[in-house]
Amino acid sequence: QVQLVESGGGLVQAGGSLRLSCAASGRTFSNYAMGWFRQAPGKEREFVAGISWNGRSTYYSDSVKGRFTISRDNAKNTMYLHMSSLKPEDTAVYYCACKEAVAGIRLPHEYESWGQGTQVTVSS
Numbered sequence: 001q002v003q004l005v006e007s008g009g010g011l012v013q014a015g016g017s018l019r020l021s022c023a024a025s026g027r028t029f030s031n032y033a034m035g036w037f038r039q040a041p042g043k044e045r046e047f048v049a050g051i052s053w054n055g056r057s058t059y060y061s062d063s064v065k066g067r068f069t070i071s072r073d074n075a076k077n078t079m080y081l082h083m084s085s086l087k088p089e090d091t092a093v094y095y096c097a098c099k100e101a102v103a104g105i106r107l108p109h110e111y112e113s114w115g116q117g118t119q120v121t122v123s124s
Contacts, residue, residue: 002026002098002113009118012086020081022096030074033102036081038092050105059105086122093117
């Protein structure tokens with residue numbers, strides 16, 4: 001099983017930027033497609049972005065497309081989420097997760113391992 005640890009969350013003003021990191025250990029990181037999800041209080045966990053094992057294919061929710069960029073560095077066993085033009089509605093706990101195939105990358109129940117989450121708060 002892959003162990004995942006997120007970092008990089010914090011408090012930022014609207015319009016600002018943050019970069020989240022997801023460090024993986026355990027099984028071979030490059031074998032897995034990866035995803036970022038978020039969960040705001042009282043809401044369901046929602047898909048934010050996903051990336052194929054080699055980074056050649058990326059996927060975004062409509063709410064973040066054009067503002068967020070997902071990437072990965074397989075040599076460092078790390079995935080990133082660069083968030084710009086942040087809005088108060090982006091406030092949530094952000095989670096990274098891994099799965100073996102790209103199919104179903106937007107579906108949280110398809111993932112086999114999750115990190116503990118990192119809080120992102122965007123003030124207006």
